[in-house]
Amino acid sequence: MEFDILILGSDANAYYMARCAHEAYNKKAYLIGKDRLAFTKYSNILKIKYEPDLWVEKRFIEIVNQFAKERSNKKILAISTNETYAEFLMNNKEKLENNIVYAYPDIQTLKTLTNKELFYKTYKNKGLEFPETFYFDCSKNTLLPSTLSFPLVLKPANVVLYNHLTFEGKNKIYKIENQHELEVTIKKIIKAGYKDYLIIQEFIPGDDSNLFDAVVYVDRLGKVKVQSFAQIGLQERTKSMVGNAAVLINGFNSTNGNTIKMMKKIKEFMESISYHGFAEFDLKYDPRSNTFKVLEINARQGRSSYYVSSLGANLVKILVDDVIYKIDLKENILTDEILLSFVPKGIIKKYILNEAFKKEALYLWKNKKRVSPMIYTKDKNIKRFLMLRKRLWHYYKEYKNSYWRV
Numbered sequence: 510m511e512f513d514i515l516i517l518g519s520d521a522n523a524y525y526m527a528r529c530a531h532e533a534y535n536k537k538a539y540l541i542g543k544d545r546l547a548f549t550k551y552s553n554i555l556k557i558k559y560e561p562d563l564w565v566e567k568r569f570i571e572i573v574n575q576f577a578k579e580r581s582n583k584k585i586l587a588i589s590t591n592e593t594y595a596e597f598l599m600n601n602k603e604k605l606e607n608n609i610v611y612a613y614p615d616i617q618t619l620k621t622l623t624n625k626e627l628f629y630k631t632y633k634n635k636g637l638e639f640p641e642t643f644y645f646d647c648s649k650n651t652l653l654p655s656t657l658s659f660p661l662v663l664k665p666a667n668v669v670l671y672n673h674l675t676f677e678g679k680n681k682i683y684k685i686e687n688q689h690e691l692e693v694t695i696k697k698i699i700k701a702g703y704k705d706y707l708i709i710q711e712f713i714p715g716d717d718s719n720l721f722d723a724v725v726y727v728d729r730l731g732k733v734k735v736q737s738f739a740q741i742g743l744q745e746r747t748k749s750m751v752g753n754a755a756v757l758i759n760g761f762n763s764t765n766g767n768t769i770k771m772m773k774k775i776k777e778f779m780e781s782i783s784y785h786g787f788a789e790f791d792l793k794y795d796p797r798s799n800t801f802k803v804l805e806i807n808a809r810q811g812r813s814s815y816y817v818s819s820l821g822a823n824l825v826k827i828l829v830d831d832v833i834y835k836i837d838l839k840e841n842i843l844t845d846e847i848l849l850s851f852v853p854k855g856i857i858k859k860y861i862l863n864e865a866f867k868k869e870a871l872y873l874w875k876n877k878k879r880v881s882p883m884i885y886t887k888d889k890n891i892k893r894f895l896m897l898r899k900r901l902w903h904y905y906k907e908y909k910n911s912y913w914r915v
Contacts, residue, residue: 510584510833510834511582511583511584512583512584512585512586512829512833513538513539513580513583513584513585513586514527514530514536514538514539514586514588514825515538515539515540515541515573515576515585515586515587515588516538516539516540516541516555516588516590517540517541517542517563517573517587517588517589517590517594518540518542518543518589518590518591518594519540519542519543519544519545519546519548519549519550519557519559520546520548520549520590520591520812521548521812521851521882521883522590522591522809522810522811522812522814523540523542523548523549523590524548524549524552524555524882524883525814525815525818525882525883526538526588526590526810526824526825527540527549527552527554527555528554528815528818528882528885528888529815529818529823529824529825529826530554530825531554531885531887531888532818532823533823533825533826533829534825534826534829537554537555537556538554538555538556538825539555539556539557539558539576540555540556540557540558541557541558541559541560541563541572541573541576542557542558542559542560542563543559543560543561543562543563543564544559545559547896547900548883551890551892551893551896552888552890552893553888553889553890553893554885554887554888560572563594564593564673566597566600566601569594569597570597570601570604570605573587573598573605573606573609574604574605574606574609577605577606577608577609578606580608581606581608583608584608584610584833585606585608585609585610586610586611586825586828586829586832586833587609587610587611588611588825588828589611589613589809590809590810591672591809592623592668592669592672592807592808592809593669593672593673595613595619595623595808595809596616596619596620596623596669598611598613599613599614599615599616599619600616610832610833611786611832612729612785612786612787612828612831612832613785613786613808613809614782614783614784614785614786614808615783618782618783618784618808619808622788622806622807622808623668623669623808624666624667624668624669624705625664625665625666625667625668625706625708625805626644626666626667626705626706626708627666628805628806629642629708632778632782635778635781635782636774636777636778636781637774637778637803638798638800638801638802638803639802639803640662640710640711640713640793640795640802640804641710641711642708642709642710642711643657643708643709643710644666644706644707644708644709645695645706645707645708645709646705646706647695647698647699647703647704647705647706647707648704648705653688653691653692653695653709657688657691657709658711659685659686659687659688659712660684660685660686660712661684661685661691661709661710661711661712662682662683662684662685662708662709662710662711662712663682663683663684663685663691663694663695663707663708663709663710664681664682664683664707664708664710665698665703665705665706665707665708666705666706666707666708667703667705667706670703670704670705671703671705674701674702674703675701676697676698676700676701678697679701680751681750681751681752682751682752684712691709695707713793713794713795713802714795714796714797715793715794715795715796716862716863717741717742717743717744717861717862717863718740718741718742718763718764718861718862718863718866719764719793719794719795719796720740720741720744720754720791720792720793720794721738721739721740721741721762721766721790721791721792721793721794721801722737722738722739722741722754722757722789722790722791722792722811722813722814723736723737723738723739723771723772723775723789723790723792724736724737724787724788724789724790724810724811724814724817725737725775725776725779725787725788725789725790726786726787726788726822726827726831726838727779727780727784727785727786727788728785728831728837728838729785729831729832729835731780731783731784731785732780732840733775733776733779733780733840734827734831734838734839734840734841735817735822735827735838735840735841735843736772736775736776736841736842736843737759737816737817737820737822737843738759738760738762738768738771738772739754739757739758739759739760739761739816739849740757740758740761740762740763740764740866741754741756741757742756742757742758742857742861742863742866742867742870743755743756743852743856743857743860743861745851745907746907746908746911747907747911752791752804753811753812753813754811754812754813754849755850755851755852755856755904756848756849756850756851756852756856756857756861756870757813757816757848757849758846758847758848758849758866758869758870758873759816759820759843759844759845759846759847759849760843760844760845760846760847761846761866761869763863763865763866763869764794764796765796765799766794766799766800766801771792771801772842775790786808786809786828787809787810787814787824787828788806788807788808788809789806789807789809789810789811789814790803790805790806791803791804791805791806791807791811792804810824813849813851813882815849815880815882816847816849816880816882817843819847819849819880820843820845820847821841821843822841822843846869846873846878847873847878847879847880848869848870848873848874848878848879848880849879849880849881849882850870850874850879850880850881851881851882851883851904852901852904853901853902853904853905854871854874855905856904856905856908857870857871857874858871859908860908883897883900884897
């Protein structure tokens, strides 16, 4: 059966999914993006088209349908790289051309994951542990409790709505040190037009190496077929990127947390909610209770999920086999160690605080058990090469001037 791969979005996630497609099938993926982002614009493994109004739901459906109509003799595997496009797909299933296929849960399940208020409230008794959480309604004149302990974390519940806002001082996540800073930040977000809930959450102690990443694939029959579990050594440091892994090691855990037990919990949870497709868990190990607490679940592959492909579970091939060829996938628990790094070795040496993690990362780097999602030797373009070199050096400035401190 002939098929084309359509990637929706133009960020780092979009690039490595195109890389997965090229590695699996030696063919170029198509990409429709809203903005010309550096991660994809100089690539030779993509066929790119930009649509400035792709974030308008009606136009999104028209654009995707037009693409499918022009290839009516093929299946079109649609892959979203963010929550907005995933919701657009699932919210308009009846309006999409019949040759468009994808792997996402139903719209109700999707919204309980993308909306953090719904997420914590819906799944609080489903076998997962969450940080202590308070919900602030920006549409009402709600009083803040006077018993909050600082520092704490502030983030939007409605990620889709928040992502569409632009304002000075906008962060993806806020680390708040005191009551005054909390009140000022909330007022700024409301003034920008945000009218939904904000999540106010305890800050779990520990540096970046207490963060963990888990990737899961649930097939069309509702069974978990792929699982990974990786310790993060360093997260990104820019305002729009904090919360994304910059360095991680799959199959490694320097904490006292029980990896096998947590992976079992994740599998049981995913199979209990009628899910389909990739999901990424963001977790933090809490040394006070010796547990992994779930910060959020992304209803798609995450920005750093390429390491799954480097362990033999090609992300695009999994989708193709499941939703196009309807092959029964074998269960694949990924326990081998692999280092994923977006940053140069110097950043690892200077900024990773966990010495055990740093030692292992440098060992894997030296022994060529490392992957960088953005660096693909078959994608030859001098402009891309120079852009990536510049990006690596720019990381030194980003970490030096970061607003985020553990």
